[in-house]
Amino acid sequence: MVYYQKMTPQGYQKIKDEITSLKKDRPRRIKILQEARSLGDLSENTEYTEAKRDLGHLQSRLRYLEKQLKYAEIIEKTADGKVDLGKTVTLKFADDPETETYQVVGRMEADIGAGKIAFDSPLGQAIMKKEVGETVKVVAPAGEYRVTIKAIK
Template structure:
């Protein structure tokens, strides 16, 4: 049974998240708290735009810190190295042929997905279709534009 709470991330992404949460907790949240205190001292809070802006910023920063904490608490670090089986896993890079051309994809967890740069989520239809496949396998993916066929040329 798959743990639905597992957050698949690379070591690099984990380090980025640690840096981000540290920045939030050590710098941004205290700075915003100071802004809130300064705005409170201006008097009437009902029409104090700076106060309301700072409160919104604080809500965002605290929410983001909580989200990062959840990701890190449930993180499973995936290797960026190809495994010995040659099958596509989270962290695998693969070269595929489709529509008369070739494209390189890297299968990543949803927090690292960036389709414009070839990083596809394991939870996306195409990422999910590639999982477990090997060099030479053909994959068909249903898209809004119709069925797209891919052939895996290389897994590395």
């Protein structure tokens, strides 16, 4: 069974940009490896070992990102008034007088510090397909809590 990775168009573009950047950097890393190899005895050549490791990491990251794009399912925003991937939601947590605003994104794009929550996180799952005014219970590893959806953009 093929598992498709849901993501926003912005998340898809971010991965494409990283791939482009890594591909531009690859010739430089190959040159460093070649120069290190020319220094002599490979068994005691730390420059060669480090250059080989760095190039391997780059190649591995490229394969990983290309696989993410291959299995990406890009979700476009809809205007149905419900929380969904790509939309921005303002939430009121039951125990906090302030509101918090998050963009609902794919797993690969999630970054709570940047205000991006994954649609399949406990909070994301609880608010998906809900409307403004609804209060939902979030079941998280650290316990349960309630949030009310104040706005959806």
